[in-house]
Amino acid sequence: MVFSSLLFLFRFLAIVLPLYFIVPNRMRNLVLFLASLVFYAWGEPVYVVLMLFSTVVDYTSGRMVARNLERGNRGKARIFVAVSMVVNLSLLGFFKYGDFIIENINAVFGTRIGAMNLGLPIGISFYTFQTMSYTVDVYRGDAKVQKNIISFGAYVALFPQLIAGPIVRFQTIAEQLNHRIHTMAQTSYGITRFMTGLGKKVLLANNIGLVWTEISAIAPENLSMLTAWIGIIAFSLQLYFDFSGYSDMAIGLGEIFGFHFLENFNYPYMSRSITEFWRRWHISLGTWFREYVYIPLGGNRKGKGRQICNIAVVWFLTGLWHGASWNFVIWGLYFCVLLILEKLFLLKVLERIPAVFGHIYTLFLVVVSWAIFSYNDMTDGAAYIKTMFGMGTGGLTDERGLYLLMSNAVLFVILIVAATNLPSKLISRVFAPETENPDRAAAVEAGTGVYGARKYQVVYTILQSVFIVGIFLWATAYLVDSSFNPFLYFRF
Amino acid sequence: MKKKILQTIPVVLFLTLIFTLAVWSHFKPDEAISELENRTLADMPEFTWASLMDGSFGSAYETYLSDQFVMRGMWISLKSSVEAALGKQDIKDVYLADNDYLIRRYTDADFDAETVDKNITELCKFVNNTTLELGEDHVKVVMIPTAAAVLTDYLPAHATQFDEAAVIARLKDGMAFDNLIDTTDTLKAHSGEYIYFKNDHHWTALGAYYGYAQWADSCGITPMALSDFQKETVTEDFYGTNQSRIVYGRSPDSIDIYQAEGITYRLSYDRMLDQAKTVSDTLYARANLEKKDQYTVFLDGNHAIVDIETSVKNGKSLLVVKDSYAHAMLPFIVNHFEHVTVVDTRYYNLGVQSLGIEENYTDVLVIHNTAKFMLDATAFMLNV
Structure with missing residues (x-):
């Protein structure tokens, strides 16, 4: 289910x-x-x-x-x-x-x-x-x-x-x-979190997924460069909203039943380096590999050479964990190389140059990685990446790319804004307190943090209610309508 | 205290929504068919241990739940309205085009290349063989483009559609004689007129008239003038297939029918089912105007086979192999024949050859919409 x-x-x-x-x-x-x-x-x-x-x-x-x-x-x-x-x-x-x-x-x-x-x-x-x-x-x-x-x-x-x-x-x-204790504040937070996730999955991920479905059905060498980029950006957004939406739903349901799970995503597409990206993307998997593989192997305590070897093992396994196919291994090793380079010197460079370059560098490499990730057949994956870099036969732009871009322009804007921490920052700026809270169990008992009172509590409650009812009705409409409800992480 | 009450509100709202819809959808009586979507709805699946263990009960139950959900149409309509507001230019492959048109979007991904190849081969083989028997002027194929290929000015910018001209060119190449009538240019010349429905994929009777005139010219028959027919608007409240797909339509269609003066007809439907055979004296089944799919007013919609006798005693006999686009066109064509047999290979499973073409017919006409032809899985029936 x-x-x-x-x-x-x-x-x-x-x-x-x-x-x-x-x-x-x-x-x-x-x-x-x-x-x-x-x-x-x-x-x-x-x-x-x-x-x-x-x-x-x-x-x-x-x-x-x-x-x-x-x-x-x-x-x-x-x-x-x-x-x-x-x-x-x-x-x-x-x-x-x-x-x-x-x-x-x-x-x-x-x-x-x-x-x-x-x-x-x-x-x-x-x-x-x-x-x-x-x-x-x-x-x-x-x-x-x-x-x-x-x-x-x-x-x-x-x-x-x-x-x-x-x-x-x-x-x-x-x-x-x-x-475990159950408080109204916790249930209320859990429901809001669950609805956030449901909205991300059903309204955002599934919708942008339609663009990727259409583009990935075409032989990659026949795509125009524009269409290839639209496709892979759509897939990048779909993957994030699908998976982080699912994590939000999980965390929200956990709260309803009295559990506090740790956060799994922290706006990964805002990262300034690949190292940072992997601290923000699928955090629980990274933690698992760190705690149960990397550190037992010796981590960074046994010299640089051994550390690089350990990183390689972890990333080979991380890649393989994502699916039983060589492209996932390649994808893991791709990040392995980048992470080692960053560890050796790149991170220092990235810290010194203006932030915008770090963002561009990270997004670019991550988006390219999703092309490796998405094609089990590595010839298709390679052809897709070639097309992205102008080595395809479909030209620079075509009508299909322009059409998909125009028809989904509003959706793209919404998704890109929603992938940053701007909305949540805005909410905590107006309604304080800060939504981040490291010790949830203590916060529940004390009634603080996300479980606590807010400024303008009445306005906050009204907005929260409108949000819940709105997402609920809208998501139900999508679920009734659609047999299109693919779930990306079933394969893992 | 106030804080506590306020925090309760979202919880109460959420639970109210969940339980209302859960209880309501549980007690709502099941419906057998959906007029709106023109299909039968799933029943509650029968429970067996075997179906539970292989997971088929689970998935059938989910289909049942979604098919029988309360106010299905309302939800779908809500979704379409929001998407339109978000600036989407097509919803579920239906373009939100200018002048309140809803136009079906077909892309290459909708077609299976193998099926298309096979259909082209089968149709060409049928036409070539039949032409050798009846002569070039007596065997014609009318191809009707989709609305998107004709009403190009109404489509959103950069709208992409599959290449219909390429399919027609392949058909032309495969035919040894000059059989093919491509109506695209004719219809384009009239694209400012009401030749396609706004909410349905079919052409209107007016569009069909232009197609008819082109066909008649090509076989050396003088087409009747529009003024030779009595025009009547039978409904102004028609929402067709494209509207059903997204439950979103901006203005209804009207349906005009054209009746030739002084000619009488005798239609008998589905002759191979002896007992079920129904007889009628009109080309227009007005009772169907009460249904959702009012396009079925033309020739009572899809039937496996229809035999039409007319009062035109010229000894000519026509076999029509078609899809539903033909229904709006046949009321013009039948007036040139004494006997017409209309066959739909999607429903008539005895094969077209079983009708004895050379013995029983003087003329043959194939009528297809390009997209429907490419999707058809029964083209092999032409040569069986």
Whole structure:
């Protein structure tokens, strides 16, 4: 099931919301767990078993790790961490990369092993990473063991972030699994955040996606240069609004149910360097790789040479995580090279020149990267990039490009403004307080930050209400109308 | 305290919206068909364990939910209005053109190259073979362009459309004789007149008359003058397919019909279904003016096969193979024949050859809209 559907809004949520708040506190994790299983099983009735298997394995290994640590037996505890790693990575390897591996073996050795054609279990890249983080966190003492299997199941299957992240590390919500409070301020914030995400996904991402769909259907060498740029910029915007919209919905739903997930996007297209971009784009994935791969490998503590090697490993894996295809690996290594260059000298240069050059440099390289990202067939991807740089056969401009530009001009402007922090800055300037708040749990209890009172609270409430009702009706109109509701992050 | 009450308002609004629509859509009685969209709506899928496990129940239920959602038309209309306000020049591939025209936008991506190749081959083969039997003057193909190819002045700037002329050129190349009648230039010469509907993809009877006149000239028949017909406006409240697609229309169409004086007709529909055969004495099914799709006033809309006997006793007999663009044109053409058979390969599954062309007909006429021809999956029926 996806959030942006009539089914989710008018059936799932309409049943789960009242149920969750009616039952006593101690049963709420059970409601969340069962609801999450239904949510998952709706589209994947069989693969839900896989997720339950992963849950049981990590629940058990987590407890074994904790028990052995208590007894001072670190060596044995490590074995159970390894068990969790091996099981989860095998699941991921088999279901996500099985056919890719077979394909490459066939290509290298000339064998003819048949493809398995298994179909990717939804969200497997997200939940395997989450459950692994649990065992590691317990081993490292970053989180306490969860003895209640229902609560642990609720963490793994938690529908708000189940199928497209953010990747919530166990330590982030370990406390909240056992004790969480629900306040009106939190629900109110959660709803507003959810509607923001729904609007981003249904109204902005899907709409600009139509432009990319039309352009990507044409053989890339026949596009004009103008059309190629319009297409890839449309795709860049679609990707951001689709994914960050989904994260907003996840974070908002989390708040409604009393959880505080960490932010996943922070206006990435405003970055002045690629290094900064990756601190602002899909933050939870970057954090995961830093915490569980980069730092364990030694990070930057073992000399420059080793550090560059570590960066390369992380980015090879980051690329591969995005899909079982070589173009994703190339895409990851493309960023790897840029990040290393920035680390060596480029960052210092970028800091010294006027900000505008940094923005242009970053946007340009990121937009080009999406062309690598979007074509699994690398010949098409290369042809597309060639066309972008004037080496195609379609000329400089054509009627199609001009038409798509004119017809979507207003939409492009809206999207570009919405991708910056201008709107949110404006809101906090007028209505203060600052919307940024590092410790959400403390803020909820104190009723401060995003949960607190604002200047002109009446005006704020009116605007907030108009926003919620407006997005709600408008998004419903799109959902009723459209079978066009693609979801980009299902592949990961 | 005041802060708390204020923070409650958005929550209450959100929940009210969710529950109202949830409950309403649950209790709303299901509808079988949507007149607006001219299609049957999904029923509640039957629950079986097998369909649950393979996921088909889940997806069928979602289709059902969206098809049966409360006030479907209102939502779609809301979406189109907002998009128009945002300056979009087409909504779901319907151009918001000048003079309140809604014009369907077709791009290359809408067509499957293989189907197009096949259709061209099949049609050329049919025409070449038939011409050898009946003669060049007796076998004609009338190609009718889409509105976007004729009303180019009304389209938004830089509007792109697939290349219709290229398809017509390929048809011409494939035909050994001079059979093809391209009506594009004729219609363009009258582009200031009311030759296409504003809200529907079809041409009007007036547009069809110009097409008819060109056809008649090409086979050496003197076309009847417009003044030979009695014109009657049968509706001024017609919203057709393009309006249905986006539930957004700015002014309604009117439909004019033309009746030849002194000629009588006897129509029988769908002869291969013996019991279902219906008989009529008019080319215009006025009862259909009560329906959403009022274009079906012409020849009662799509039928597999229609036999028309006229009071013109000239011994000439015509076979028409067509799509729905022909319906507005046939009321002019039939007056030159004693017997006319109208076949639609999309519905008539016995094959055109089964009708015995050489034995039963003196003339053959194929009538197609370019885009519909390119999309047709049944062109092979011409040679079966």
